[in-house]
Amino acid sequence: MPPFPEPLRTELRALLGAENVVEGGETLKMLSLDYYWYSPALRTQLDDKRADVVVRPGTVGDLRAVLAACFRAGVAVTPRGGGTGNYGQCVPIYGGAVVDCSRLDRIHSVADGVLRAEPGARLGPIETVARAAGWELRCYPSTWMKATLGGFFGGGAGGIGGVRWGGIASGDTVKSITILTCEAEPRTLRYEGPEAMVALRTFGTTGYMIEIEMRLAPKLDYDQLAFSTPDWNRLLDWTDAAARNGAWRKRVASQFQWPIPSNFKPLKKHLRDGEHVSFMLVDRTQTDEIAAAAEAAGLAVVYRRPLSDPPKPPFLSDFTYNHTTLWAMKSDPSITYVQAGFTADFRNQFDAWLRQFPDEVLLHLEWGAVDPARAVGPDAVPEAIGVGGIPLIRYRDDARFREILAAATALGIYIGSTHTYHLPEGTPETIAARHALKHAVDPRGLMNPGKLKSFPLNPFAAA
């Protein structure tokens, strides 16, 4: 890796002001890393990775000048949003410049159900602005108060809202992505509709997103509910049926096997020792009906609070998705996680997996729309909803971890690649399209090098 060129440091300071160029200390460390430490494998690989500088451009014009300067100097450029990724997506493998987009946070407009904003706008404030105009985010990660729009498009998947709309890549949620290229004279390129999908979730390897258009949903008012019982299968039957009930409008359906709920310390007074729980966000006009149905099925409704508008804590979503893992790791540092997708045979998959690893696998389930067009309303079908989740694993060592994952795969459970910083590549067509984009927008391979496995991993290696 070449040393960071001193003239570039001087140029960046002159361009952005010294206060927007971080060159050392704890701040440099913090802005070089994300939540990669969820994974024991990534901890070993990424702990010592650092940027040479972190820069914070405040305008697209400044960003353009930063990209041009880094291109001329042959320095790696790694985009950064809120730094909440779990796979080291924004960790600079080869040093260079981390380009933080937090000052590029203008929310331009919410019109006709479409949000248009800069990449550094955070999802929480976006939801507030959208709601004031009668709309809401279709899906958002549980980190919505910290995570940026650019980071969600660059490295996120989905989350709350997924049970209705699927993930960020589902349907027509992505309207357009506008990027700056990493060239001597960075160009502005706009990708719309299906064309934009190739620039989605590429870990900042295919240009710097400067503007995003995302479709929203008409806003609803929600209540946050928790259901509890010591009987896992009773709860599973109910949550599964509720998630697939196309007449019930909801934003979350999650289920947690005891003792996972024991980690949710702020909810301690609501949750019961030894009981499994499900969390749901439901349309407020249907809360009474849904709560009564749960009680009739033998569940206790142990938590019932409105989700305020504008959104203010407490949020039950702070305990869902990869927040569940965070709460568990606080209590037991040996915990890690996997992203799992189950088939229609999920009950047998759970039983068989837990039978093999009773003390090591803990089930955390999330229901999501696999066919959002048929998730709610008169055309709804139960198969439009699938069961996935982020089961927790008590980690002993790598060999045992692999054994647990291999057993899951043998049972037909899909396991996502969450313990690598490489971008999942997909089909040959996806790989070819992504390479074409990469060549067009980043001819020197400087953008977040090392993440795109099939691309020269180290552009600085001697030929």
Ligand SMILES: Cc1cc2nc3c(=O)[nH]c(=O)nc-3n(C[C@H](O)[C@H](O)[C@H](O)COP(=O)(O)OP(=O)(O)OC[C@H]3O[C@@H](n4cnc5c(N)ncnc54)[C@H](O)[C@@H]3O)c2cc1C
């Ligand atoms: C407690 C916890 C819970 C989580 N829950 C969820 C969840 O529910 N759903 C989910 O999908 N994820 C979840 N995550 C992961 C993460 O929070 C989300 O993916 C989030 O959207 C990342 O946003 P960010 O702004 O922090 O992005 P960052 O981590 O800063 O960046 C993510 C990627 O995007 C790239 N990027 C950032 N800005 C740009 C830009 N302007 N142009 C090009 N590329 C860019 C970066 O290079 C990086 O590769 C969770 C993580 C934690 C720690």
